[in-house]
Amino acid sequence: MDKKFDPNLIRKEFPALCREVKEGVPLVYLDTTATSQKPKYVLDSLSHYYSYSNANVHRGIHTLAEEATAAYENARVSISNFINSPRSEQVIYTRNTTEAINLVANTWGRENFCRGDRVVMTEMEHHSNLVPWQMLAESIGMEIDIVPVDDRGLLDLMVYEKLLKKNPKAVCVTHMSNVLGTLNPIRSMADLAHEHGAVIIVDGAQSAPHMPIDVQELDVDFFAFSAHKMCGPTGIGVLYGRYELLSTMPPFLGGGDMIKRVELRRFDTNDLPYKFEAGTPAIGEAVGMGAAVEYLNEIGMENIWDHEQEIVAYAMDKLEEVPGVTIYGPEADKRGGVTAFTLDGVHPHDVSQILDADGIAVRAGHHCAMPLHTRYNLVATARASYYLYNTRKDIDKLIEGLYKVKKMFG
Amino acid sequence: MEDMYREVILDHYKNPRFRGELDPADISYEDDNPLCGDNIRIDLRVDDSDRIVECAFSGQGCAISQASASMLMEDIQGKTLEEIKKYSRDDILDMLGIELGPVRLKCAMLSLKVLKVGAYGVKEWVED
Ligand SMILES: Cc1ncc(COP(=O)(O)O)c(C=O)c1O
Numbered sequence: 001m002d003k004k005f006d007p008n009l010i011r012k013e014f015p016a017l018c019r020e021v022k023e024g025v026p027l028v029y030l031d032t033t034a035t036s037q038k039p040k041y042v043l044d045s046l047s048h049y050y051s052y053s054n055a056n057v058h059r060g061i062h063t064l065a066e067e068a069t070a071a072y073e074n075a076r077v078s079i080s081n082f083i084n085s086p087r088s089e090q091v092i093y094t095r096n097t098t099e100a101i102n103l104v105a106n107t108w109g110r111e112n113f114c115r116g117d118r119v120v121m122t123e124m125e126h127h128s129n130l131v132p133w134q135m136l137a138e139s140i141g142m143e144i145d146i147v148p149v150d151d152r153g154l155l156d157l158m159v160y161e162k163l164l165k166k167n168p169k170a171v172c173v174t175h176m177s178n179v180l181g182t183l184n185p186i187r188s189m190a191d192l193a194h195e196h197g198a199v200i201i202v203d204g205a206q207s208a209p210h211m212p213i214d215v216q217e218l219d220v221d222f223f224a225f226s227a228h229k230m231c232g233p234t235g236i237g238v239l240y241g242r243y244e245l246l247s248t249m250p251p252f253l254g255g256g257d258m259i260k261r262v263e264l265r266r267f268d269t270n271d272l273p274y275k276f277e278a279g280t281p282a283i284g285e286a287v288g289m290g291a292a293v294e295y296l297n298e299i300g301m302e303n304i305w306d307h308e309q310e311i312v313a314y315a316m317d318k319l320e321e322v323p324g325v326t327i328y329g330p331e332a333d334k335r336g337g338v339t340a341f342t343l344d345g346v347h348p349h350d351v352s353q354i355l356d357a358d359g360i361a362v363r364a365g366h367h368c369a370m371p372l373h374t375r376y377n378l379v380a381t382a383r384a385s386y387y388l389y390n391t392r393k394d395i396d397k398l399i400e401g402l403y404k405v406k407k408m409f410g
Numbered sequence: 411m412e413d414m415y416r417e418v419i420l421d422h423y424k425n426p427r428f429r430g431e432l433d434p435a436d437i438s439y440e441d442d443n444p445l446c447g448d449n450i451r452i453d454l455r456v457d458d459s460d461r462i463v464e465c466a467f468s469g470q471g472c473a474i475s476q477a478s479a480s481m482l483m484e485d486i487q488g489k490t491l492e493e494i495k496k497y498s499r500d501d502i503l504d505m506l507g508i509e510l511g512p513v514r515l516k517c518a519m520l521s522l523k524v525l526k527v528g529a530y531g532v533k534e535w536v537e538d
Contacts, residue, residue: 347472349446349517353414365446379447379470408415409424409473 005303011389013039021359028360028397033178033338033367033385035228036209038292042231045291049284057283058257058274072283075290076273082293083223084214085240089272092239092246093281097205098128100224100239101172103276104201105132107249108222109170112199115141118168120198122147122155122184123375124177127368129203133172147173149375153180153329160189164196171200175207175223179369179383180329181312181338183207190219199245205229209387210308210336212301215240227285232292236285239276246272253278304388308337311386315339315395322402328376337386340367343402346409348382354408355401362398413508415473423473428483430466439528440469443520445513448475450524452483460491472517474510479521481505486525494529497522 011017016037020026029037049071055064057072073088080088094100109132113119119133119142137144145163150156155173164171171193176183186202193200201222207213208223209230215223222245226237241249251258251269255278260268269275296304313332316339319325324344329335343351348364355362362384366373373379384398432438432453440451448471455464465486467479485505486494502522503510510518 347446347448347470349472349514350415350474353514373447379449408420 005299005307005388007307007389007391010039010299011391013041014389015040015043017389021356025357025359028358028394030384030386030390030394030398031361031363032209032229032387032390033206033383034363035234036231036387037389038233039231039295041295042233042288042291046233046284046288049287054284056280068283071287071290072281075286075293078290078293078297079238082213082297083208083238083240084216086216087243090240090243090246092241092273092276093286094224094237094239094276095235095282096226096228096237097126097203097224098132098237100222100237101129101201101203102132103239103252104222104224104241105136107252107276108199108245109133109136110140111250113140113142113169116143118143118145118163118166120145120147120160120163120168120171120173122173123149124155124180124182124369124372125172125174126178126203126205127370128205129172129174129201130371133170149180149182149372152331152334153177153182154334155182155184157185157189161192164192164198167196168198171198172203173200174203174205176210176336176338177329177369177372178206178338179340179367179372179381181335181340182330183334183336186218186220190221194219206336206338209296210301211305221245227289227292230292231295233285233288235282236289238289243272246276251275251278255279257281299388307388308386309333311390311392311395312337312339314392315384315386315398318395318399319402322399322406324406325402328378328381337390338383339385340381340383342378342381343405346405348380350409351382351402351405354405355398358397358401358404360398360401414510414514416507419473419477419506419508422477422480426467426476426480428466428480429468431468432464432466435466437528439524441520441524441527442469443471443475443516446472446475446517448472448517448520450475450479450521452479452521452524452528454528456491462486462489462491462494467521471520472514474506474514475517475520478502478506478518482521482525491529494525497526 014037053067055068057069077088080091147160148156190200199221202220204223204225208225221242223240228234258278260270327341352364364382435453437454442449450469453466
């Protein structure tokens with residue numbers, strides 16, 4: 001891999017980015033926030049695993065079972081290093097961010113919350129960090145407090161501090177908004193949460209793919225992310241947890257692998273991380289996630305972050321020049337590579353549909369953040385998002401496309 | 411795509427026919443498509459033989475949802491509620507004159523759904 005960061009070379013490693021949407025119309029992929037494209041390195045690792053090392057993990061004595069187990073566990077070590085987890089047992093494989101958060105809510109949450117206890121969430125959460133807690137709140141009778149988003153698109157930290165005085169048991173917050181792009185000050189939010197005796201659960205779905213993550217430096221208790229947004233396959237994600245918490249939490253799903261010993265009427269739970277990995281896991285996908293992490297490390301998370309900062313600043317400058325465009329969220333230096341916007345007089349679905357004719361893939365809708373859209377009195381936005389493989393040329397095509405939309409609806 | 415935004419569709423979107431609300435109305439119903447946030451409300455006035463004498467739609471959403479509502483209003487002029495109950499998905503697609511994928515089909519069908527629930531009365535409506 002070329003050490004010098006060049007998105008034009010990086011693009012070539014992603015087969016999807018080299019295809020045409022239809023004859024003569026190359027793909028301009030601006031929907032990474034929903035899911036990223038996959039580099040050949042990761043695709044090859046999946047193909048290699050399934051072609052030659054496929055076997056069920058653990059307890060196998062034969063060669064393939066040993067290879068599969070080693071690949072599955074080596075990936076865990078890579079991922080653990082990627083987020084600087086103290087021990088790789090603190091990296092629990094899940095299906096995705098959503099399942100990771102549901103795991104915490106249903107084990108740690110169910111064990112620790114009593115009627116009347118409080119949980120703090122924010123107005124910019126993705127549904128996956130709202131609904132699991134709403135479900136728990138409903139069944140236990142907990143109270144939900146919300147940190148609002150201010151007019152700059154940032155969390156109102158004054159309100160956060162006030163809410164902490166009510167002694168919540170947990171704070172659930174996203175590291176980066178998938179709509180506004182806002183990067184939240186997780187370290188200081190974690191310090192404040194801990195001062196007030198609360199556990200902090202961070203949705204890292206949009207940060208882990210785009211910036212260096214150090215869970216010890218962030219000092220978070222739980223951190224969840226998905227492989228598919230960071231060059232890896234779907235079907236695999238991670239829950240990182242503080243060791244003391246994970247080791248005392250009850251198991252999540254019951255079945256094979258999560259047990260040490262089973263009798264007819266009782267069982268002993270297995271050690272970490274297996275306690276939380278019931279049944280045959282997504283082995284090939286875990287291997288693919290490990291490959292994705294290796295791929296990203298090779299390019300360098302700092303480089304990726306710097307590139308996206310440059311691209312998002314360029315995109316915001318260009319978008320702001322288009323009459324009728326409104327961008328939501330903070331200035332470029334306070335956000336990651338996401339721009340959600342509206343175009344006066346045109347529904348975001350129509351924007352997206354017309355852009356698609358020129359091969360430009362942007363998402364339209366509420367992006368699983370309905371409360372946030374309600375806060376802005378919107379039902380939907382169009383969202384263009386950027387990754388290591390996007391270039392200024394992609395942005396230029398987006399802008400050109402938007403002028404086409406305006407002409408059509410003008 | 412060029413097809414999807416045919417001149418006639420854009421025309422109905424930009425210059426909707428029968429846009430507004432009727433107060434009082436004999437039949438009013440409203441629904442939305444939570445996926446896209448399209449919203450349509452339809453108000454009808456009918457005579458003694460359940461024939462439509464006045465209709466109006468309101469709401470907001472994408473060009474496909476709003477244009478199909480506007481075209482539908484034009485189409486149901488003077489029809490009876492019984493005739494409305496017979497409207498099908500194909501009638502809407504014929505009216506729009508385009509093909510649609512599953513996501514945009516929901517946008518196109520929202521006004522028909524609202525109209526038919528109104529015509530049947532909420533309780534009798536069964537999704538087809
Ligand atoms: C901020 C945020 N949190 C959570 C999720 C959910 O991720 P997944 O669907 O992989 O569970 C997403 C992605 O859609 C997201 O952007």
